[in-house]
Amino acid sequence: MVSRSDTPIRYVPGIGAVRAGALEKLGITTVRELLYHFPRGYQNRANILKLSECPDGTVGAFRLTVATAPRTAKISGNRTVTKFTAFDESGTCTIVFFNQPYVKDIFEVGAEFRFWGKLSYVSKRPELTSPMFEPYVPGIQLPNFVPIYPLTAGISQKMMASFMRSAIRGNYLSPADDIIPEQIQKKYDLFPLCEAVKAVHFPETSEDTAAALRRFSFERIYIFLLGSGLSKEYIDNRISLPMNKVDYKPFFDCIEFELTGAQKQAISEIENDMCGVDKPPMSRILTGDVGSGKTICAAAAIYTAVKNNMQAALMAPTEILARQHYDELSSLFEKVGIKTALLTGSVRKSERDKINGKLINGTIDLVIGTHALISPDISFKNLGLVITDEQHRFGVMQRTALAEKSDIKIMNNSAFQEKREVSAHILVMSATPIPRTLAFALYGDLEISSLDELPPGRQKIDTFAVDSSYLPRVYNFIRKNIDEGYQAYIVCPSIENEADSDCEFEPEEFAPLSIFDIEKAEINKNTKLKSVTDTYELLSKEIFPDIKIGMLHGKMNSKEKESVMSDFSSGKTKILISTTVIEVGINVPNASLMIIENAERFGLAQLHQLRGRVGRGRIKSFCILISDSKSDGARKRMEIMKNTNNGYEIAQRDLEIRGPGDFFPHASGFARQHGSFDSDLLTGFSDADLLKSASDAARQTLLSDPKIELPQNLPAYREVLKLFNTEVNTIH
Numbered sequence: 001m002v003s004r005s006d007t008p009i010r011y012v013p014g015i016g017a018v019r020a021g022a023l024e025k026l027g028i029t030t031v032r033e034l035l036y037h038f039p040r041g042y043q044n045r046a047n048i049l050k051l052s053e054c055p056d057g058t059v060g061a062f063r064l065t066v067a068t069a070p071r072t073a074k075i076s077g078n079r080t081v082t083k084f085t086a087f088d089e090s091g092t093c094t095i096v097f098f099n100q101p102y103v104k105d106i107f108e109v110g111a112e113f114r115f116w117g118k119l120s121y122v123s124k125r126p127e128l129t130s131p132m133f134e135p136y137v138p139g140i141q142l143p144n145f146v147p148i149y150p151l152t153a154g155i156s157q158k159m160m161a162s163f164m165r166s167a168i169r170g171n172y173l174s175p176a177d178d179i180i181p182e183q184i185q186k187k188y189d190l191f192p193l194c195e196a197v198k199a200v201h202f203p204e205t206s207e208d209t210a211a212a213l214r215r216f217s218f219e220r221i222y223i224f225l226l227g228s229g230l231s232k233e234y235i236d237n238r239i240s241l242p243m244n245k246v247d248y249k250p251f252f253d254c255i256e257f258e259l260t261g262a263q264k265q266a267i268s269e270i271e272n273d274m275c276g277v278d279k280p281p282m283s284r285i286l287t288g289d290v291g292s293g294k295t296i297c298a299a300a301a302i303y304t305a306v307k308n309n310m311q312a313a314l315m316a317p318t319e320i321l322a323r324q325h326y327d328e329l330s331s332l333f334e335k336v337g338i339k340t341a342l343l344t345g346s347v348r349k350s351e352r353d354k355i356n357g358k359l360i361n362g363t364i365d366l367v368i369g370t371h372a373l374i375s376p377d378i379s380f381k382n383l384g385l386v387i388t389d390e391q392h393r394f395g396v397m398q399r400t401a402l403a404e405k406s407d408i409k410i411m412n413n414s415a416f417q418e419k420r421e422v423s424a425h426i427l428v429m430s431a432t433p434i435p436r437t438l439a440f441a442l443y444g445d446l447e448i449s450s451l452d453e454l455p456p457g458r459q460k461i462d463t464f465a466v467d468s469s470y471l472p473r474v475y476n477f478i479r480k481n482i483d484e485g486y487q488a489y490i491v492c493p494s495i496e497n498e499a500d501s502d503c504e505f506e507p508e509e510f511a512p513l514s515i516f517d518i519e520k521a522e523i524n525k526n527t528k529l530k531s532v533t534d535t536y537e538l539l540s541k542e543i544f545p546d547i548k549i550g551m552l553h554g555k556m557n558s559k560e561k562e563s564v565m566s567d568f569s570s571g572k573t574k575i576l577i578s579t580t581v582i583e584v585g586i587n588v589p590n591a592s593l594m595i596i597e598n599a600e601r602f603g604l605a606q607l608h609q610l611r612g613r614v615g616r617g618r619i620k621s622f623c624i625l626i627s628d629s630k631s632d633g634a635r636k637r638m639e640i641m642k643n644t645n646n647g648y649e650i651a652q653r654d655l656e657i658r659g660p661g662d663f664f665p666h667a668s669g670f671a672r673q674h675g676s677f678d679s680d681l682l683t684g685f686s687d688a689d690l691l692k693s694a695s696d697a698a699r700q701t702l703l704s705d706p707k708i709e710l711p712q713n714l715p716a717y718r719e720v721l722k723l724f725n726t727e728v729n730t731i732h
Contacts, residue, residue, distance in 0.1 A: 003032075003174075003176070003177050004031070004171075004172045004173075004174070005030065005031050005032035005035075005172050005173050005174075005177050006030050006031070006032065007030060007031045007172055008020070008029065008030060009023055009028060009029060009030060009031060009033075009034050009163075012031060012034070012163060012166050012167055012170065012172075013166045013170070014162055014163060014166050015163055015166075018154075019154065019155065019159070019163075022152055022153065022154035022155050023152075023155065023163075025152040025153075026150065026151075026152050026155075031167050031170075031172040031173075032172075032173070032177070034163060034164070034167055035164065035167055035168070035172070035173060035197050035201070036216075037149065037150070037160075038149075038200055038201075038213075038216070039147030039148055039149050039200065039201070040148060040149065040150055041147075041148045042145045042146060042147055042148065042203065042206075042209065043061075043116055043145070043146045043148060044061075044144065044145060044206075045061040045114060045116055045142070045143070045144060045145070045146055046061075046144035046145070047060065047061060048061050048062065048063045048114075049061060049062055050088060050089070050090040050091075051064075051087075051088055051090050051091040051092070051093055051119070051126055052090035052091045053090065054119050054126070056119070056120055056121045057118065057119070057120065058118070058119045059117070059118045059119075060116070060119075061114055061115070061116050062088065062093075062114070062115045062116075062117075062119075062128070062131075063088060063112065063113075063114055063115075063136070064086035064087060064088050064093070064095075064112070064113060064115055065086060065087055065088070065110065065111070065112050065113075066084060066085075066086050066107045066108060066109050066110060066111050066112075066113070067084070067085040067086055067087050067092060067109065068084045068085045068109065069084060069104075069107075069108075069109055070082050070083065070084040070103060070104035070107050071083060071084065071104070072101045072104055079098060079099055080098070080099055080100075080101050081096060081097070081098055082096070082097045082098075082100060082101055082103055082104055083095065083096050083097075084107055086113070086115075091126065092126075093119070093125070093126035093127055093128060094122075094125060094126070094127045094128070095107075095115070095127075095128050095131065096127060096128070096129045096130065097129075097130055098129075098130060100130070106133075111135065112135070112136040113133045113134060113135050113136065114133065114134045114136065114142055115128055115131040115132070115133050116131055116132040116133070116146075117129065117130070117131030117132065118131075143202070143203075143204075144203075144204075144205075145203040145204075145205075145206060145209065147161070147200075147201060147202075147203070149161075161201075164201040164202070165201075165202070168197065168198060168201065168202070173193060173194055173197060174194070175192065175193065175194065176715070177193060177715060178192060178193040178194075178715060179193070179219055179222075179223065179715045179716045179719050180193075180215075180218070180219055180222065180716070181701075181712045181713060181716070182712070183712075184222075184697050184701075187697075188218065188693050188697065190214075190215045190218060191211055191212050191215040195212075196211075196212040196215045196216065197212075199211070199212035200212045200213065200216070214690060217690060217694075218690055218693065218694045218697075221690070221691060221694035221695070221698075222694045222697055222698050222701075222716070223716060223719050223720055223723060224723070225694065225695055225698035225699075226698050226701060226702065226708060226716060226717075226720050227720045227723055229698065229699075229702045230702075230707075230708070230720065239278060239279065239280060239281070239422055239423070240274070240279055240280065240281035240282070240384075240422065240423060240424070240425055241308075241310065241382075241384055241422060242276065242277045242278075243274050243275045243276075243304065243305070243308040243310070243384070244275055244308060245271060245275045245304075246303065246304055246307040246308070248267075248300065248303070250336050251299075251300065251303045251336055254332055254335040254336060255296065255332075257455060258456070259293070259296065260292075260293065260451070260453040260454070260455060260456075261453060262288075262292070262450070262451045262452055262453040263292075263293050263296060263297055263451060263453075265449070266286060266297045266449040266450075266451060267297050267300045267301075269284070269447070269449050270282065270284060270286075270297065270300065270301045270304075270427065270449070271300070271301075271304060273425065273447070274301065274304055274305070274385070274425050275304070281423040281424060281425045281426065282425035282426060282427060282447075283425075283426050283446050283447065284426070284427055284428070284446055284447045284448070284449060285427075285428040285429075285430060285446045285447070285448055285449070286298070286427060286428065286429045286430070286449045286450075286451070287429075287430045287448065287449070287450050287451070288429075288430075288450065288451030288452070289451065289452070289454065289612075289646070289647035289648065290608065290609065290611075290612025290647060291454055291455070291458060291612060291615070291616055292451035292452070292453065292454055292455075293451060293455055294429045294451060295325065295328065295329070295429075297449075297451070298314065298387050298389075298427060298429060299329060299332060299333075301385060301387065301425075301427055302314070302329075302333070302338070302366055302385060302387070303333075303336065303338070304385075305384045305385040305425070306338050306365045306366065308384065309382065310382050310383070310384025310385060311359065311362065311364070311365055311366070311367075311380050311381060311382055311383045311384060311385075312365065312366045312367075312383075312384065312385040312386075312387065313366070313367050313368075313369075313373055313380070313383060313385070313386050313387070314329075314366065314367075314368045314369075314387040314388075314389065315369060315370065315371070315373050315374070315386070315387070315388045315389065316368070316369070316370060316388075316389045317370070317389070318370065318581075319344045319345070319346060319370055319558050319561065319562065320561055320562065320565050320581075320586065321389065321586075322342065322344055322368055322369055322370050323342065323344070323562065324586070324587060325368050325389070326340065326342040326368045328587075329366070329368065330342075330368075333365075333366065338365045338366060339363065339364050339365045339366070340364070340365065340366045340367070340368065341355045341358065341359075341364045341366070341367045341368070342367075342368050342369060343355050343367050343368070343369035343370075343372050343373060343378070344369050344370045344372050344558070345370060345371070345372050345558065346558045346559065346562075347372070352372075355367065356377065356378055356379065359378065359379060359380050359381065360379050360380070360381055361381060362381035362382065383424050384424055384425060385424060385425045385427065386424045386425070386426050386427070387426075387427045387428075387429065388426075388427075388428050388429070389429045428446065450648075452648060458615060458618075459615065459618070459619070459620050459621065460615075460645055461594075461611055461614060461615040461621045461622065461623055461645055462620075462621075462622050462623070463611065463622070463623040463624075463625065463641050463642045463645075464622070464623070464624050464625065464642065465599070465624075465625040465627065465638035465639075465641065465642055466624065466625070466626055467626070467627065467628045468626060468628050470626070471626070474595060474624055474626070475539075475543050475544075477593070477622075477624075478544075478575065478593060478595070479544070479547075481592055481593045481622075482547060482574045482575070485590075486590055486591065486592040486593065486619065487568065487571065487573075487574050487575070487576070487588065487590050487591040487592065487593070488574070488575050488576070488591065488592070488593035488594070488595065489575075489576050489578060489582065489591060489593070489594045489595065489610075489613055489614065490535060490539075490575060490576070490577045490578070490595040490597065491578055491579065491580060491582070491594070491595065491596045491597065491610055492529070492530040492531055492532045492535055492577065492578075492579060492597045492598070493529050493530065493579070493580075493597065493598045493601045493602070494529035494530065494531040494532070494579075495531060495532050495533065495553045495554070495555060495579060496531050496532075496533050496534075529598055529601070530597035530598050532551055532552075532553050532577050532578065532579055533551070535577050535597070536549060536551045536577045539575065539577065544575065547574050547575060548567075548572060548573050548574050548575075549573065549574070549575045549576075549577065550564045550567055550568050550573035550575070550576045550577070551564065551576075551577050551578070552564045552565065552576060552577070552578040552579070552581055552582065553578065553579045553581060554579060554581050561581075564576070565586070568588060568591075569588050571590060576591075580602075580606065580610065582610070582613055586613050587616055588613070588616070589616045589617030589619075590617065590619075591613060591614050591616070591621075592614055592615075592617075592619050592620065592621045592622065593614060593621065593622050593623075593624070594610060594611055594613055594614045594621075594622070594623040594624070595623075595624050595626065596610055596611075596623070596624070596625050596626065597626050598626070598627065599625035599626055599627040599634075599637075599638065600627040600629035600631065600634035600637070600638075603637075603654055604637050604640060604641065604650050604651070604653055604654035605650065605651055605654045607625070607637070607641055608641070608647055608650045608651075610623075611623040611641070611645075612647075623641075625638055625641060640653050701713060701716070708720065
């Protein structure tokens with residue numbers, strides 16, 4: 001059925017071809033996608049502040065009367081500045097606009113406006129620079145809550161609001177487009193689609209907006225779980241090659257430590273999935289805290305596959321992590337006769353062809369690599385097990401592409417039913433501890449194993465939170481640790497010397513009240529971020545000129561990264577200054593100190609991951625969080641980090657505070673990437689009641705309509721097809 005909501009956006013009044021091209025950068029091509037482009041926050045302009053009561057840096061709404069006529073002057077760089085004064089009952093301030101000379105025709109003496117901006121004191125006089133403004137007109141009520149949208153070049157907030165108004169007035173959406181069936185809406189007290197869209201984009205009360213957002217969170221979870229259910233049904237109709245349980249004693253004899261109970265349980269679950277006749281292939285996720293020992297569990301799965309004359313592939317998101325897996329596993333498997341190879345994008349073609357030839361003839365049992373493994377020219381003789389590390393950094397389509405390289409044909413075997421595809425087993429590893437409610441929802445097609453124990457002998461990492469005034473003492477502490485023979489990481493949020501370029505707010509937007517992620521409201525646009533390059537210059541030339549220091553960031557090529565990490569791993573480099581490229585997988589047991597600059601810029605899950613780079617040996621380790629932020633949210637996160645080392649507890653708190661976005665960061669920009677989660681609307685995952693309601697609704701729908709083909713479920717089915725390809729278990 002064709003819906004008016006599928007109308008291309010260029011036909012919406014006020015948009016046209018040029019603006020449609022700009023909107024496409026946000027992933028918006030149809031009217032429905034436009035109306036589903038939700039605000040990332042709202043400015044509460046109902047609370048009018050008085051000038052005399054506001055300290056420097058206050059952001060908010062002011063009701064002011066124009067006192068003097070605007071005057072425009074030219075300044076350096078062929079720019080202009082326009083100034084005038086305005087007042088309220090408590091005082092007077094200066095209003096300043098740069099490069100907007102036209103405003104002099106807007107602000108007439110005696111006219112009253114509502115301004116929204118950041119109040120600063122210049123020479124002890126209050127000043128608003130480039131504020132947003134609305135005239136007070138008798139009989140017209142100004143909106144109390146103003147939505148703030150993610151933007152792109154060529155699209156302003158006013159334009160976006162105008163587009164939304166045109167789309168809603170055009171009645172492009174109808175009740176027939178509602179993804180949630182009416183009976184479910186009534187049962188769970190959800191806004192109908194048209195009502196919810198209006199409440200999100202043109203809110204009258206905060207309660208209505210919260211209810212509308214709850215509806216869309218429910219919708220997203222509901223669709224995701226319907227797709228997961230269909231995918232699981234398809235997977236369960238596949239079949240794996242029969243494998244037998246193996247004797248693990250030779251393998252365990254090569255391990256120099258005792259497995260934890262959680263590791264033994266996970267290995268048993270994996271073995272039961274892989275072994276047996278006429279069974280669906282394993283489809284399992286292995287989650288665990290930093291240092292919980294996921295790699296050994298994966299190694300046991302590899303051992304099972306190879307001893308059953310199958311090949312295995314392990315795909316990691318970066319060359320650093322792939323090489324680290326190779327260094328660790330190749331030496332282990334060499335002891336039990338398993339041949340291992342490393343295949344990454346930097347491998348020369350001649351060596352790549354040689355590895356591929358050995359994969360095809362079966363002389364390589366295990367290949368470890370990056371995205372290079374899913375290149376069309378790479379083939380296998382009998383791929384029986386696929387392992388992907390750091391699942392949230394891969395599109396699900398990528399792990400599926402690797403699994404499909406199994407391509408094993410079974411002929412004349414009555415044990416296999418006709419029309420059932422043979423597939424490799426899939427094991428997914430995630431170093432991010434994921435709360436079980438979130439894991440069950442996001443990985444509805446996967447069984448879950450959790451490693452919630454740490455190996456014996458690991459010491460608690462002591463964590464401290466300080467401001468930048470403590471830096472001299474921090475530097476002394478770094479030197480003390482290095483003098484004792486240990487190493488240190490220093491993590492910075494920025495690569496080069498720049499202002500807060502990651503901040504999503506335009507200068508005139510200031511800090512809105514954000515429903516999706518309240519922490520964004522606390523970020524100052526003018527915050528000076530500590531950069532890797534500046535910190536390296538300072539420490540290598542002034543603070544520690546006698547100590548070998550390395551620098552690592554994402555703009556370096558693979559060989560440079562490999563060289564830097566090799567020097568640090570070997571102990572040649574004593575201090576590594578890096579971005580979050582070292583967040584996962586890096587294992588240097590001699591590193592005992594983690595320093596995180598601008599710690600307020602990271603979520604709890606990411607801070608915990610970074611902290612997990614130390615404490616990997618038996619030496620006492622420390623993490624120091626440096627932040628000058630005075631925000632309540634930042635202080636709360638620092639306290640949580642100081643008080644607990646339990647990754648699952650931290651993950652649950654992060655989910656409650658920030659929603660799931662920190663677990664599954666956007667690859668880039670605002671448009672949803674293949675295989676990434678649309679996390680802005682998944683705040684419902686932190687609401688246990690909403691998650692349960694949506695899960696129950698999806699389960700009931702699948703029970704009553706397994707193929708989702710009844711008329712009332714067709715809008716939901718069309719949405720599932722947009723998000724999933726259920727036949728290959730992927731998320732678009």
